[in-house]
């Protein structure tokens with residue numbers, strides 16, 4: 068796991084559910100065929116209503132039309148990110164689009180588990196609601212060990228919550244890697 | 255300090271004398287359930303991670319129901335089903351309910367109950383967020399993703415954070431116009447969609463003990479809509495009868511201790527509640543039906559694990575009998591068993607199936623169908639700016655198909671009242 072992640076942010080509202088992250092009609096593509104799995108990147112966050120897509124102004128496509136990678140590798144969002152279905156396709160789609168870390172005020176349980184156990188991306192929680200302080204396109208630096216987020220333009224600093232006893236799984240890069248490392252399963 | 259029913263079940267599964275909320279424990283899984291959307295990636299991850307060592311920890315504990323995208327020509331969806339057919343054959347899985355076979359069942363959560371896999375006191379994990387439905391049988395049930403499921407497939411184990419419990423007491427005599435759907439929509443309105451995140455929702459009270467298993471599953475099914483990890487209620491005579499009829503006679507019954515600790519307790523008097531909807535586009539946008547009465551709808555939908563059970567169709571038939579629907583109305587039984595029961599169970603001397611057909615409903619084969627939109631050829635899927643009223647459990651933007659559509663969630667009674675009047679109507683005016 069990289070300790071420091073630098074990237075541009077894409078800002079979202081509260082309650083981004085899994086149908087917005089990856090609409091159900093797209094769940095049919097293979098997750099294991101590398102070529103076909105690109106489709107998940109292409110349609111990541113395609114269910115977000117346009118006026119909410121990339122706050123504060125909205126109408127910022129997360130992935131440029133026809134492409135499979137997003138220019139935004141950090142997502143900043145409000146409460147209850149990833150609510151809805153249990154589809155692991157959701158953190159997978161974000162990962163395929165190039166997201167490395169999500170910083171939300173809070174998460175739905177299954178999305179959080181999936182992100183961590185699958186090692187798709189790093190879900191972190193902000194101490195306060197930070198959505199109003201950011202606009203889509205801001206450059207940021209996330210320091211995982213220090214639980215801090217910096218806005219590069221002015222150096223403004225925001226505190227994150229520690230992932231607590233889930234950190235070892237995040238650091239290992241997922242549940243299987245963790246289980247091997249700790250001897251839970253034989254490699 | 256006493257323990258809640260959830261803590262007792264988790265302690266048993268973790269092999270500990272007691273567990274405390276917030277603590278991470280490794281659980282021994284009793285049933286792993288999956289379906290056609292998450293089954294294939296689960297098996298792929300399992301194979302990739304365990305490699306040559308890949309062994310299924312216990313074939314008798316793996317249950318697979320194709321149910322989501324069954325009646326579609328979509329090539330990717332067909333491929334998922336073929337994949338499961340092959341897996342079941344290769345590993346000789348005893349509990350596979352193949353699409354297109356005699357054994358085909360339909361919606362996993364209801365099928366799991368009907369086939370007797372919901373054993374009180376056990377731990378049921380499924381690759382579907384509504385796996386919490388099984389909690390209606392006094393067991394711990396929750397949904398997980400494919401990686402967690404693949405890990406279980408190889409090890410029989412899962413880590414979980416022991417949830418805090420919230421208690422919901424419903425007291426009084428259930429009025430004829432009220433259903434479990436109205437109760438859970440009320441809770442969601444009060445709690446919001448993240449009001450129970452990482453909690454267990456425990457249901458109790460004199461009104462709950464009057465509910466049949468179908469209705470109880472409507473409550474536990476939608477626990478996830480408040481972000482809960484699980485929903486649960488204790489076993490009683492109604493549960494025992496349901497289980498005995500399905501050959502399940504050996505199980506452990508747990509109950510919450512009187513001095514167990516709850517994060518909060520909510521008490522409702524059912525006579526004071528009224529028929530409700532969740533307005534577009536979130537299940538917590540609760541409103542009494544009379545507040546939105548008169549809203550014109552373009553489509554009505556009866557189906558899903560929440561609203562496609564036998565009792566749901568019986569309730570709808572109470573209003574539909576002898577009338578005609580004014581807007582396209584779809585009736586999709588959750589399982590093939592329910593589809594058969596519609597022909598035999600009667601309301602006022604006429605079979606439910608006949609009532610539905612005579613009213614002009616489209617009765618489709620058992621599956622998830624338009625509950626989650628699905629491929630474009632899915633029956634009942636919302637198109638363009640449809641205004642739908644539905645007995646399903648989610649109305650997030652685009653959930654039932656078109657992103658422009660608006661979906662109201664309601665009880666089967668309220669949906670039937672809308673079907674015969676073409677607009678949202680209070681079912682009390684139609685009973």
Ligand code: SF4
Pocket residue numbers: 322361362363382384557558559560621622625626646647
């Ligand atoms: S009926 Fe709907 S909610 Fe239930 S399992 Fe199927 S898609 Fe999910």
